[in-house]
Amino acid sequence: MKKLLCTLALGGLLASCSVTVPVNATSNPVGSKVGSASTTSIFGLFFDGGDASIQTAAKKGGITKISTVDFKSTNYLFIVGMFETIVTGE
Template sequence: MKKFALIISVALLLSSCAITLPVNATSNEVGAKVGMAKATGYLNVLCFDCDASIQKAAKQAGITKISTVDFKQTNMLGIIQTYECIVTGN
């Protein structure tokens, strides 16, 4: 029984949650360029170099006509949160 409890405890500690959601789509063609902007926060308080904006993602890939925008959020035990903006276009 102790082994089972230990296995469950380790599994819960190592678990995380990630979700990707569509934010916006335009009538522009889906382009070959993909830009990403990422921000990481710690304990919902600390954030260093946090700019996960659509503008930064588009600029990073040289996109002038945005086709789609997706948002990905990853959470590890509420300690580390990662936010990522994914932009596609030409």
């Protein structure tokens, strides 16, 4: 029983939380291209220098006409946060 409780507690500590939310949509038709850009933070204070901007995500996907923009946020134990901007279009 103690092993089960320890395993559940450890699993709970190592769990992550991930949320993806829509940010914007345009009147452009939804395209087949997808681009993403991301950055990572520690304790919300120190960032890795990544660029999670819409412009960078569109450039990486070769997108000139943006259709939709989504934002994904994932955190691990409220220590490490990963942030990603996802752009679709043509």
